[in-house]
Amino acid sequence: MSQQPHIIEPAVPATRCVIWLHGLGADCFDFVPVVEALGLPPNHGIRFVFPQAPTRPVTINGGFPMPCWYDILGMSPARAINQAHMDEAVAMLKGLVADQQAKGIMPDQVILAGFSQGGAVVISTAVLSRLPLAGVMALSTYGPDLDKLLQSTPQTSSLSVFCAHGRGDEVLPISMGREAHDLLLAAGHSTQWHDYPMAHEVCPQEIADIRQWLTARFEL
Template sequence: MTLHPLPHITIETGEKPAASVIWLHGLGADGHDFEPVVPQLGLPADIAVRFIFPHAPSIPVTLNGGYIMPAWYDIRQNDLGIEHDEAGIQASSAGINMLIEQEIMRGIPADRIILAGFSQGAAMALYTGLRKPSPLAGIIVLSGYLLMPEAAAEYSQASLNTPLFMAHGIDDPVVPFALGDSCARQLKAAGYQLEWHSYPMQHSVCPQEINHIGQWIAERLRAISRP
């Protein structure tokens, strides 16, 4: 099977980007979902960033009666912590890795690339980022969870040097807060550098969260800016 780069939207905040953010949408959405967030992040004007918003392929989703929709992998049960679509996860991860390699070929090293995602996209960002052989600039996990937590042995040693930003709504009825919280606790116990936030919201993002994400990205960009 020939792999092709995921279709995506690109937004550059200035000329000659010094960093890239690859942002993965949630189930049933597409790459346009988080486009409006870019100007709301309040990023420093002196560091140009390339934002890449991929579109997941449209596949039948078992949990939704087999309805075809954009999804990074099939979801088969309400309990998101069990029975994962390993083939779909690996295929999507391969597509995300192609985008990372594309950025590296364009002159953005891995340690200047941030993987971000919401919900299913957050789970994919974690799955892919924790297995990279070189540290990334960071991973942003919004209302997400660990895919196949039993496979922690697959995480690379280098990923321990990848900072994590994790956030979750305390009233989330889709991805329970407890799932995100346990994910954060597990990764902290494994030695990951992790910033954790909770917000009084459901399965969404809120202005305070966007502000915190912007601050965190700005800190990463300052740390990785060219000399």
């Protein structure tokens, strides 16, 4: 994962950060338009960091190489994944949080966001790192082995999690997103559930809801 993230600096010195992971087959520019669409206050002070996943063969896509955070070996049981790749992605994301801390932005001013496969990495990282994050955005995603992760990793602080999913999602059924939400809620985390009449994508109402949640978490 050597490629540097795409970074959008705010108009004023950064005091907060959102690290946003794209989905399978996309790139680090995929969610850049959403930043403008959020319509944040002009002096929001949020640095947006968009990492790029490495390109490698994806088993469920016939071994065709594409950007992915981890290989997906099969659709069942519940998306069998390459755990070594996931561990690598989690380490990368934890490193990016540490980079922000070195620049003066503490974890409690960092939100981890991810769409689809990127969201799975974000959820795993948030649980495993036990960092006091400002929040987690889990968009059209799921939690691979999340029940086991929560059982084996005692949580030292409650995460604030924004979960969003399309009711017509044929890539990741809404049931998988709801299961992740319910597991996090049962583990004592503060969760919000939002579903929309959309497929595996992002819609305007979701962006409006993200804006509301984001500005509340960062007290803008």
